[in-house]
Amino acid sequence: xxxxxxxxxxxxxxxxxxxxxxxxxxxxxxxxxxxxxxxxxxxxxxxxxxxxxxxxxxxxxxxxxxxxxxxxxxxxxxxxxxxxxxxxxxxxxxxxxxxxxxxxxxxxxxxxxxxxxxxxxxxxxxxxxxxxxxxxxxxxxxx
Numbered sequence: 135x136x137x138x139x140x141x142x143x144x145x146x147x148x149x150x151x152x153x154x155x156x157x158x159x160x161x162x163x164x165x166x167x168x169x170x171x172x173x174x175x176x177x178x179x180x181x182x183x184x185x186x187x188x189x190x191x192x193x194x195x196x197x198x199x200x201x202x203x204x205x206x207x208x209x210x211x212x213x214x215x216x217x218x219x220x221x222x223x224x225x226x227x228x229x230x231x232x233x234x235x236x237x238x239x240x241x242x243x244x245x246x247x248x249x250x251x252x253x254x255x256x257x258x259x260x261x262x263x264x265x266x267x268x269x270x271x272x273x274x275x276x277x
């Protein structure tokens with residue numbers, strides 16, 4: 135059995151279990167997101183123990199979690215805070231990267247600068263020019 139086979143079967147079984155027990159649990163959750171997260175967390179523990187070696191598969195599964203967290207941010211945030219989509223996504227990327235590699239000072243500095251720029255743009259949202267920029271960044275997926 136390959137790591138990919140194990141990951142796919144793990145996600146499928148966990149998803150099925152989580153869907154079936156969802157009405158018995160008082161907390162709301164996304165069964166797919168939780169199944170993927172539990173799978174990569176388990177594989178990551180095995181990776182740290184030297185048992186699992188497929189970093190590509192781990193990265194793919196972690197990327198799926200980053201996307202899920204990003205969508206959760208979009209879904210639960212007030213419209214005005216969607217200006218922070220890019221800095222939030224970049225922060226998640228840096229945090230997940232840090233699980234495998236040390237993060238360079240320059241990457242952290244760049245991320246801090248991105249956050250600072252977006253905070254300044256957010257603060258300018260009540261000016262005519264700032265409102266236009268905020269609209270463009272907040273509606274980045276629109277045509």
